[in-house]
Amino acid sequence: MTTSDIRVCADWRAHHDRPVYTLGDTCPACGGDAVQSSPARYNPEDPYGEYRRRAKRRAGRD
Numbered sequence: 228m229t230t231s232d233i234r235v236c237a238d239w240r241a242h243h244d245r246p247v248y249t250l251g252d253t254c255p256a257c258g259g260d261a262v263q264s265s266p267a268r269y270n271p272e273d274p275y276g277e278y279r280r281r282a283k284r285r286a287g288r289d
């Protein structure tokens with residue numbers, strides 16, 4: 228088990244006073260979605276996704 232396995236309630240700010248951590252897919256407190264607590268999961272994906280969309284759009288236009 229690594230720290231990257233830890234997830235946090237996606238909407239903890241709306242439902243809880245503090246981040247609710249879990250190892251499962253859902254928040255044990257509110258039953259909502261739990262997301263990876265590490266932003267590293269998202270940071271690499273967004274730029275690449277944007278890059279792919281731009282490249283695809285550009286290629287389609289050409």
Ligand SMILES: [Zn+2]
Pocket residue numbers: 236237238239242243247254255256257258259
């Ligand atoms: Zn929650």
